[in-house]
Amino acid sequence: MINEPILNIRNLKKYYEIKQGLLAFRAEPIYVKAVDDVTFNINKGEIYGLVGESGCGKTTTGRCISRLEDPTEGSILFQDIDIAKIPKKELRGFRKNVQMIFQDPYESLNPRFTVFQAVADPLTVHARNQSAEERLDAVVKALNDAGLKNPQDLLERFPHELSGGQRQRVAIARALVVDPKFIVADEPVSMLDISIRAGVMNLMLDIKEKFKIAYLFVTHDVAIARYMSDNMGVMYLGNMVESAETDELINNATHPYTRALLAAVPIPDPDYEWVDVPIKGDIPSPINLPTGCRFHPRCVWAKEICKEKSPETIEVAEGHFVKCHFAEDMYGNEAPLPISEFKEQPPGEGAGDDEN
Amino acid sequence: MTMLDVKDLTLHFKVKEGWVYAVEDVNITLEKGETLGLVGESGCGKTTLGYGISQLLPDNAHVKGGQVIFKGQDILTPSLKKDGTLKPYRQEIRELRWKEISMIFQGAMNAFNPVQKVGDQIIEAIRVHNKKMPRQEALARVEDLYKLIGIPRDRIDNYPHEYSGGMRQRAMIAMALVHNPSLIIADEPTTALDVIMQRRILSEIKKIQNEFHMAMIIITHDVSVVANVADKIAVMYAGRIMEYGNIKDVFKTSANPYTKALFGGFPSLKGPKKRIASIPGNPPSLVEPPSGCRFHPRCKYAKEICKTDRPPFVTLPTGQISLCHFAEQVQQGVMQ
Numbered sequence: 001m002i003n004e005p006i007l008n009i010r011n012l013k014k015y016y017e018i019k020q021g022l023l024a025f026r027a028e029p030i031y032v033k034a035v036d037d038v039t040f041n042i043n044k045g046e047i048y049g050l051v052g053e054s055g056c057g058k059t060t061t062g063r064c065i066s067r068l069e070d071p072t073e074g075s076i077l078f079q080d081i082d083i084a085k086i087p088k089k090e091l092r093g094f095r096k097n098v099q100m101i102f103q104d105p106y107e108s109l110n111p112r113f114t115v116f117q118a119v120a121d122p123l124t125v126h127a128r129n130q131s132a133e134e135r136l137d138a139v140v141k142a143l144n145d146a147g148l149k150n151p152q153d154l155l156e157r158f159p160h161e162l163s164g165g166q167r168q169r170v171a172i173a174r175a176l177v178v179d180p181k182f183i184v185a186d187e188p189v190s191m192l193d194i195s196i197r198a199g200v201m202n203l204m205l206d207i208k209e210k211f212k213i214a215y216l217f218v219t220h221d222v223a224i225a226r227y228m229s230d231n232m233g234v235m236y237l238g239n240m241v242e243s244a245e246t247d248e249l250i251n252n253a254t255h256p257y258t259r260a261l262l263a264a265v266p267i268p269d270p271d272y273e274w275v276d277v278p279i280k281g282d283i284p285s286p287i288n289l290p291t292g293c294r295f296h297p298r299c300v301w302a303k304e305i306c307k308e309k310s311p312e313t314i315e316v317a318e319g320h321f322v323k324c325h326f327a328e329d330m331y332g333n334e335a336p337l338p339i340s341e342f343k344e345q346p347p348g349e350g351a352g353d354d355e356n
Numbered sequence: 357m358t359m360l361d362v363k364d365l366t367l368h369f370k371v372k373e374g375w376v377y378a379v380e381d382v383n384i385t386l387e388k389g390e391t392l393g394l395v396g397e398s399g400c401g402k403t404t405l406g407y408g409i410s411q412l413l414p415d416n417a418h419v420k421g422g423q424v425i426f427k428g429q430d431i432l433t434p435s436l437k438k439d440g441t442l443k444p445y446r447q448e449i450r451e452l453r454w455k456e457i458s459m460i461f462q463g464a465m466n467a468f469n470p471v472q473k474v475g476d477q478i479i480e481a482i483r484v485h486n487k488k489m490p491r492q493e494a495l496a497r498v499e500d501l502y503k504l505i506g507i508p509r510d511r512i513d514n515y516p517h518e519y520s521g522g523m524r525q526r527a528m529i530a531m532a533l534v535h536n537p538s539l540i541i542a543d544e545p546t547t548a549l550d551v552i553m554q555r556r557i558l559s560e561i562k563k564i565q566n567e568f569h570m571a572m573i574i575i576t577h578d579v580s581v582v583a584n585v586a587d588k589i590a591v592m593y594a595g596r597i598m599e600y601g602n603i604k605d606v607f608k609t610s611a612n613p614y615t616k617a618l619f620g621g622f623p624s625l626k627g628p629k630k631r632i633a634s635i636p637g638n639p640p641s642l643v644e645p646p647s648g649c650r651f652h653p654r655c656k657y658a659k660e661i662c663k664t665d666r667p668p669f670v671t672l673p674t675g676q677i678s679l680c681h682f683a684e685q686v687q688q689g690v691m692q
Contacts, residue, residue, distance in 0.1 A: 053550035053551070054550055163638040165638060193397040193398055193577070194397055194577065194578075194579075194618060194621050194622070195397060195617065195618065195621060195635040195639065196634070196635075197621065197634075198621040198633060198634035199635075201632070202631065202632070202634060220550065220551070222625060223580075223622070223625045226623060226625055226629065227623035227629065227632065247629075250625065260552060261551065263555075264551040264552045264555040265551055265625050266551070266554070266581050266584065267580060267583065267584070267624060267625060268579050268580035268583050268607075268619065268622050268624060269583055269626070270584065270603045270604045270608075271604070272584060272626070274555075274559075274584055277555055279552060282520055282522065283520075
């Protein structure tokens, strides 16, 4: 049971073609490589935290897994079925097993649906033969499981009559009602107030324990990913640059980007001394990607080879994968290679400025 | 001399349903070169307080009491009409605003005019207060500021949409600095930014402050953002300041149940992984705030007195002020 994957994501790619002006029809199509060759596993009953900055492709990865987007290439194996290749017509059976929770519960709930209608809606698709009583029971149970007290009183309310935390719990109940095996949660707590956030995070952890549901937990907040996940992956410009068991990744961060990301996370402790963030420049445009390693223009350890050759993904320790030419030298070292040209360089002047 | 002294400030909004009790009995002081972190959840009144100090309030805002003393002068009282609303036009406050008290607005994405070049907008901010300054001179000032905040010179003639999020935020900071103000009020200055950019902007703010010694109020919902930047912290809940003091005292020896719960609700990247505690219930409506202590319906220590009496401001031996009937016991951790 332990470490048995529920999802195998292999070489997942999602490219978007950019529409150009009228006269560009003869030109080569231009693509935004939102997700480019991403490979990872999600284990049964575990939470996989996917972190990265905005535009890194983490949300697109989640949307491909729930087939809200059709992947360009690659496979997503779920119980020996390749999700990426299910024809549109046959998605219904799959959607019963894979549900989604979105960032903004103000937008993800239909304002004209009562709580009952919202939570019962998936049942009208996936459990058509239910009697009215059975359906009501299922809805009340799901609301209960989502930590809402006195669900009976909420059934006839509309989303605008609920608080933010309640709304997100209704969204969670809607995902739970069909008894899924897997949930894709895209920034589920980032819109919530701090005093509410902890409750929703703890609820999701409890649901994981109780129902053995696995999650893909997409977030920009590394501290939240650490709290929630068993394994995690870090994305940068469409690539998975590092992935490992969560504590291993936090304690032995190896990829230069992961190191920069972790160094920049604010620590709620006034005695904490800021460490330097080893990174330069800004995120380059996803249309015009750097050659070789995509991180090289911002990497303070970059060498010649990084400009020329895209690095392989290397397993530096069991289950710890790093996409860097120098992964083995970097692993477990404080500052292994000499910092070549590291200086506090203001953005806008860096090699990876967004105007190129 | 104290740079800013806000005394018993109470600000209400008149709405269809009655009154929104947005800010009540707020007391804060700020010296030259000091940074105050004003922390709280959405709707707690932190932004209203910030805008109240610079008198950028909507028409339905009524000042029900208190003073804002800036460099020894009460700047609020002369601006008020009899019913407590702000006079539509008062030359003195316009002179002060931006020249002495400037702001960094929330969401720099929208704070700039999209159809005007960023440089021109900053030049405009300079020349509003220096009408006789030639354009060339103002442009030179913009160039200096761009150098200071690290945007290349050739970006002055760009439009806002050509800037990245981080650059827009930097340009916003440059605009706040044009007149070397004595006080900057920054409303969620890094909220829309990614962590790496957030760190850079915060470092930038720290650096600039060390250079020019201005006082600063950073309004944020994220305690960890101000933990390493601010000297003082004021934690706001439902319109009232729950705890106020030096940042280390408030963090290390918190004397208020809300502050404790708020700090405990953050997962951290460092230290052991432990289950974080949530606060039961929801933030209250400010139209019908709870009686007594506004936190009492969610407070695990709440007693009878908390429901009926507004708690006093208790000054703790450690120096901070806590709005709690049982501040000492809470601080010592002996509260049941």
